[in-house]
Amino acid sequence: MTSTKPDSTEPAGGAETAAAIAGASGLVVGSVPDIRAASGWVRQSAVRSPFPPIEDYAFLSNCHTGALVASDGSIDWLCVPRFDSPSIFGSLLDREAGMFRLGPYGINHPTARDYEPGTNVLITTWRTLTGWILVRDALTIGPANGPDQVTPHTRPPYDDDADHLFVRTVECLEGHVDVEMICEPAFDYGRTPATWTFVDEKQHVADGSGAGTTVRLRSDMAMGIEGNRIRGRRRLKRGQTAYCVLSWADQLATPASCDEAMACIENTTAYWRNWLAGARIPDHRWRDALQRSAITVKGLTYMPTGATVAALTTSLPETPHGERNWDYRFTWMRDSSFTMQALHYLNLDWEADEFMQFVADIDTNHDGTLQIMYGIDGRRDLTEKTRDDLSGYGGARPVRVGNSAFGQKQNDVFGAVLDSVLLHTRRSQRMPRRLWPIVTSQADAAAKVWKHPDQGIWEARGDPQHYVSSKLMCWIAMDRAARLAEIRGHPDAKKRWAGVAKEIHDDILANGVREDGVLRQHYGTDALDASTLLAVLYNFLPPSDERMHNTVEAIAKDLTEDGFVLRYRTEETDDGLSGKEGSFLICSFWLVSALTATGQVERGVEMMERLLKVGSPLNLFAEEFQVRTGRHLGNFPQAFSHLALIQAASRIILAERLAEVA
Numbered sequence: 001m002t003s004t005k006p007d008s009t010e011p012a013g014g015a016e017t018a019a020a021i022a023g024a025s026g027l028v029v030g031s032v033p034d035i036r037a038a039s040g041w042v043r044q045s046a047v048r049s050p051f052p053p054i055e056d057y058a059f060l061s062n063c064h065t066g067a068l069v070a071s072d073g074s075i076d077w078l079c080v081p082r083f084d085s086p087s088i089f090g091s092l093l094d095r096e097a098g099m100f101r102l103g104p105y106g107i108n109h110p111t112a113r114d115y116e117p118g119t120n121v122l123i124t125t126w127r128t129l130t131g132w133i134l135v136r137d138a139l140t141i142g143p144a145n146g147p148d149q150v151t152p153h154t155r156p157p158y159d160d161d162a163d164h165l166f167v168r169t170v171e172c173l174e175g176h177v178d179v180e181m182i183c184e185p186a187f188d189y190g191r192t193p194a195t196w197t198f199v200d201e202k203q204h205v206a207d208g209s210g211a212g213t214t215v216r217l218r219s220d221m222a223m224g225i226e227g228n229r230i231r232g233r234r235r236l237k238r239g240q241t242a243y244c245v246l247s248w249a250d251q252l253a254t255p256a257s258c259d260e261a262m263a264c265i266e267n268t269t270a271y272w273r274n275w276l277a278g279a280r281i282p283d284h285r286w287r288d289a290l291q292r293s294a295i296t297v298k299g300l301t302y303m304p305t306g307a308t309v310a311a312l313t314t315s316l317p318e319t320p321h322g323e324r325n326w327d328y329r330f331t332w333m334r335d336s337s338f339t340m341q342a343l344h345y346l347n348l349d350w351e352a353d354e355f356m357q358f359v360a361d362i363d364t365n366h367d368g369t370l371q372i373m374y375g376i377d378g379r380r381d382l383t384e385k386t387r388d389d390l391s392g393y394g395g396a397r398p399v400r401v402g403n404s405a406f407g408q409k410q411n412d413v414f415g416a417v418l419d420s421v422l423l424h425t426r427r428s429q430r431m432p433r434r435l436w437p438i439v440t441s442q443a444d445a446a447a448k449v450w451k452h453p454d455q456g457i458w459e460a461r462g463d464p465q466h467y468v469s470s471k472l473m474c475w476i477a478m479d480r481a482a483r484l485a486e487i488r489g490h491p492d493a494k495k496r497w498a499g500v501a502k503e504i505h506d507d508i509l510a511n512g513v514r515e516d517g518v519l520r521q522h523y524g525t526d527a528l529d530a531s532t533l534l535a536v537l538y539n540f541l542p543p544s545d546e547r548m549h550n551t552v553e554a555i556a557k558d559l560t561e562d563g564f565v566l567r568y569r570t571e572e573t574d575d576g577l578s579g580k581e582g583s584f585l586i587c588s589f590w591l592v593s594a595l596t597a598t599g600q601v602e603r604g605v606e607m608m609e610r611l612l613k614v615g616s617p618l619n620l621f622a623e624e625f626q627v628r629t630g631r632h633l634g635n636f637p638q639a640f641s642h643l644a645l646i647q648a649a650s651r652i653i654l655a656e657r658l659a660e661v662a
């Protein structure tokens with residue numbers, strides 16, 4: 001895109017400022033801002049990459065959409081009003097595609113960042129030469145009448161109470177600090193910069209419009225329009241507060257004072273804590289990680305339909321500077337089913353209920369089967385386009401919007417859905433009548449297609465193959481369908497489906513096992529694939545069976561880099577793409593679960609501890625981890641990684657507890 005800012009590789013404030021920024025403590029204090037620094041944005045220093053590391057971002061959500069906040073206080077990703085809407089802040093994918101910063105003037109490294117415990121409210125503490133401030137950020141959500149409406153352990157009647165507001169408050173704790181706000185939306189993924197007009201200049205209210213969208217900014221800081229951005233400044237002294245709020249709600253309603261803004265944040269805090277109170281999170285040293293994963297998975301749920309997005313973002317690269325960039329702001333049947341399983345582990349059955357309603361309402365194919373993925377509103381057409389006007393994160397192109405995988409045949413989808421239905425039926429002790437047609441159509445489809453090759457769980461864009469994990473999930477489909485038929489009193493269907501399950505089981509054992517007793521990736525290769533760990537997790541054979549043990553050991557030995565698991569070796573597998581991937585975090589957590597399931601709990605614990613250490617400072621995980629650099633790769637935060645974390649930790653904790661009582 002055409003740059004309107006100074007060259008981001010040049011120190012905006014000259015050599016002195018750059019040196020000050022690079023201060024030995026890592027804390028940026030008191031760089032004397034010169035006129036160039038004042039006209040640019042503090043991020044434009046020579047001492048940091050223009051694209052922050054993926055793992056530096058904080059994730060916020062109102063269960064309609066989510067945001068990524070960089071450690072310098074800039075919102076670099078926000079799509080409104082929904083996860084899958086075009087971005088208005090898209091600096092994540094192009095430094096010129098919009099951002100919204102709040103923080104001390106001239107300083108871009110905070111002293112500390114954390115979530116308000118048990119919530120999705122971010123707290124950032126900044127220290128300057130003259131004082132301390134504390135910033136609170138939230139995509140607000142909660143009962144319209146305030147936190148008093150919240151009663152613990154009740155199903156929130158206010159489930160759809162997102163305010164459609166980004167609220168930011170700042171409080172001066174000590175001394176005095178000059179606070180700066182820069183709000184520069186660029187609509188339609190950066191294509192249309194905002195045109196600003198004051199609605200009420202005295203009250204500091206302005207509307208920014210472009211590409212058919214209008215947002216309202218309101219603050220108690222003095223603010224001025226500078227082209228496509230609004231800049232606000234205020235010196236805060238100890239005890240003083242300030243706020244700024246961005247709204248995209250109907251009527252563009254905004255809090256009219258700092259007290260009102262703070263009340264919205266309190267409401268949001270109460271909302272998340274109340275939600276978490278409904279979870280059964282074990283009292284264990286991994287509790288914080290489990291809580292964060294639960295909140296993150298919930299934050300990736302689109303409340304109006306109960307669908308979950310696979311991740312918040314599009315096109316964060318799986319290979320640095322490479323082409324493995326995908327749009328994950330959709331609902332995969334597989335990802336959502338795994339998510340439901342993980343939430344059940346934590347006793348969060350409501351969420352599963354919501355997802356089942358989504359499944360029941362889905363617009364199926366003519367033959368009654370499901371697509372492998374849908375829009376969060378149930379939309380079927382997810383046509384993929386590239387946005388060639390965007391630089392891409394770190395230059396990784398293309399940036400994709402939409403995902404061609406929606407048209408793929410992936411035979412595991414039947415098993416994923418039917419496993420969820422069975423789990424849900426058992427947990428809720430009932431199966432809604434309207435789910436039965438889904439059960440029969442998915443079971444009949446799996447019975448028909450299990451012999452066919454497909455694109456597999458990893459959605460390879462190469463030739464279809466007889467993937468072992470796809471057959472395995474078809475076995476699950478038939479097994480779960482037979483059990484559901486029994487529950488509903490359909491003995492004939494039960495017999496028919498159980499018969500197909502047996503046939504698939506035999507076929508996998510005959511064709512899917514290498515000579516050395518290890519499950520192979522697909523029938524035409526001896527290559528390994530981490531998705532075969534699902535055989536252990538789904539009890540395809542007893543955990544004591546040699547083939548399960550051999551598969552776990554082969555993957556641990558030959559499909560890892562420094563202990564972290566690759567989904568497959570790109571040099572052995574033609575997935576139709578170039579570039580080497582990092583290790584897949586879901587696969588690494590699967591290995592922890594598989595080790596635990598096969599009785600190797602200590603090895604599982606060791607690996608779990610290592611995995612937790614590579615989480616972001618805020619306990620968030622992208623899709624992949626690059627061992628060589630210690631950096632996260634791929635979309636962020638990724639539900640797959642968090643749900644597999646929950647599953648692995650829950651299995652270990654259960655195994656430890658059972659060992660204690662044995």
Ligand SMILES: OC[C@H]1O[C@H](O[C@H]2O[C@H](CO)[C@@H](O)[C@H](O)[C@H]2O)[C@H](O)[C@@H](O)[C@@H]1O
Binds near residue numbers: 403
């Ligand atoms: O690697 C090629 C494929 O990568 C993406 O798929 C991956 O993400 C999905 C969502 O989490 C997951 O369900 C799938 O198992 C992963 O392989 C991408 O969405 C595909 O379009 C792409 O072909």
